[in-house]
Amino acid sequence: MVSADRQDGTGGYGSLNGTMQTFLSEVQKDLAQGMLSPRVLNDPDIHRAELDRIFTKCWVFVGHVSEIPSPGDYVLRYVGEDQFILARDEQGEIQLLLNNCVHRASPVCRAEKGNTSHFRCPYHGWIYKNSGEWNGAPYRAKAYRTLDTARWGLRKAPHVDSYQGLVFACLDPDAVPLREYLGDMCWYLDIVFGLNEQGMRAAGDPHRWIVPANWKSGAENFVGDAYHVQSAHSSLEDIGLLPDLGESLSTQFHVALEGGHGLIITPNLLPEPLWVMDYPPEVASTFDLARLGAGQREFLESRYGVVGFTIFPNLSLIRAVASTERGRPPVCFTALRQWQPRGPEQFELWNWPMVWNSAPPEFNQASYEGSVFGFSPSGVFEQDDTVVWRGGPMVGRSAFARQDMKLNFQMGLDGMSDYKPRPDWMGPGEASTSVYGESNQRRWWQRWSEALASS
Template identity: 40%
Template sequence: MCQEFKSPLSKRARAMLEDFQASLEQGISKIGVLNDEEIHQAELERVFGRNWNFLAHESEIPNKNDYVLRSIGDDTFIVNRGSDGEIRVLLDVCPHRGASICRAAKGSSSHFQCPYHGWTFKNNGDLVGTPSFKDAYSGLDRKEWGLTQAPRVEIFHGFVFATLDENCPDLKESLAGMGWYLDMIFSLQDEGMEVLGEPQRFIIKANWKIAAENFSGDDYHLMTLHKSTYDIGVMQIPLRENMKGYHIQAGNGHGISFSIDLESKDPLFFYYPEEIVKTFNLENLSEKQLELARGSRVCVGNIFPNISFLMLPLSPDPKNVPPTPLFTWRVWQPKGKDEIEVWNWFMMYKNTSEEFKRASYRAAMASFGIAGTFELDDAIPWETITRNAKGTFAKKNMKLNLQMGMEGMGTAKQVMEWPFPGIAYYPRYEEGNQRHLYRHYLKEMLSEE
């Protein structure tokens, strides 16, 4: 049983969501939920407050006392590796008067001191210092006034997740079928992945759900919005060829998509070069995971609610540099109903050469960095959608089409004997993953448990 909500939905907000829920089964979404203050406030508690949220990767805090500052919804947390080596997630709020205690985005410290009155805490959260203790707080039980910890923290292949709901299902259960696909990606190499450089942070004036649904299963937009990337050679897989693949509804709102070369006789492994493939330990994979990885060239997905990832080969300089596989992992951090702060990590398998990591990082920066070709393309329509969703007439009357792939609509069909987890459709002319995301979103938003 999940937590009960302190703030019930207003009659107006519930009516909006129930209208969306009814129309979704006809492949219709409602633009109004993409820019609404009441909906946003409810999401902070009902979506971000009771699901698993990604905060950091272990490679960002490799040493004892290392820390980074991250967010869940509108709460800020210190993610640190304590003096004992254990990773903890501590709310960045002093229990004395509520001031923030951490004044840097990252660093190394065995203690944190509040700048307001000097209360001092060990990096395990214990209160160990109160100025003028004898005169001011000689009767205080310090054990009761340590920093508040996130109710639950779990680490998956080095990825640190936390939930604010102590009754939330375990991370593995919450990931459902998505866990199987992530296992495949992260287990290719024994050492797993590491973060390259610092995560990029930038603002897009858009609603977080637009970005989440895009990575969940919107391959269709590549043929128009990103057409120039193929025309100039950044992406060398022909756009229509790239649509040959599968959309998978992986459970609990998660969606993942693979572009697969069905005719290739050679193993692809996302186009990693032979010297990198030699570092893979394929015994880590099940027979079915190996079968899928061998034939995959592009993978993109969204972990509900707002964690997206992408692995594919791109070139930063088509005339001079061949395509290099890259991996981007990002969080669409809501800063309001109409703004997200993008946290964008570039990662690569740890046991690869520094030369290859630099090449991958360069390809990632040129395409999915803050000024990357793909990144700039996406922000423009996302911002106009959010702006349009604010319109008085549009909010009341505008419906959006999410019917691609439904019966009688296009060429995509369900793969009835899909050998891997989830529900799959082929080819990728299909919006079932987006509908799957919104079904789970509406379930979370309308639940009163």
């Protein structure tokens, strides 16, 4: 349904045909009533439009600065389904380079990570600096005496920037700056990642595995779905790994931000009143809360913490506590999550456990183990989530379901629950009094539909 006969200046498809525009208008009308067509979870035309109109236009997370600390370091990353080289060049600048030679399109980098001053294409031997510049070819004096080398470097992302160590890229030359794109999410990123000057780092390489579901199920879940915990994760309560799930849900709430971003906020989960966001004294003592604003300090002094968020389109976070064995005290862990599209029926889940550079090694090891225990290819929470998300592609491809079935997103609408605005919130965004609502999810889908419909 995407018109392929005209392209815009960024290489994406220029316009959507009338049928797709009509469908997106229906999506927006349905969302106002708390409904959504299952077609959004499995449709090749929608998927192609997402790659062309979301992943080439939005700021997309590509890694953490700690993964490429030195000149010459690189890792392979994705924006949508396009593979890029995230590299730190010889001048220390971060580059995002399309991993395709401009001679015959062969990938020039075939290792997932490493350190190099240049990349050499295996097909004809064209060479590129780690900044992306063209740097030579075999028999250059005979083959390319008059080549305009300035034109033939690797294709670069027009914009690469970072905030609190998180590296984002945007493929749209006319994009707004990253700080503007993130908006009020920066206030919360400061709280999660900016508690001291040393910051956090990725604890090794990201975990990666294929999930038979649509990427949007993960993004939508982490932007606001705490309601599933009492059902999808009930077995963990049954075997004693989680406390009373109903009690924990009763104290959580949402914060909705502009741009499709959203968070789940929770009071601290551990009992010690002096701890900051469930960090023990030996970690909390390294924090410098004077770095934060008055409202941010009030957030922490009120014993609130961020349990999850999604930055539109496909970066999420989980902050929770876990105990990996009986008798071992629970420990706080943090992990970044990314939902990498791999067609309309599956995605690749990337998971980065994060640790504090200032924390004792023993705490970081325990935090890493807690993160892997909960959220990883074998994580006890992970297995529950990825199983239930499989229904999206099934109903999305169903000829019967696509006739007139609607998915229900009505929780919190029209007095259906006690979900209402919190009047005394000290931070940015619209905070709720309860987690029993789906406003964050509806806003995420609204942002999604607007992105697809935009020119």
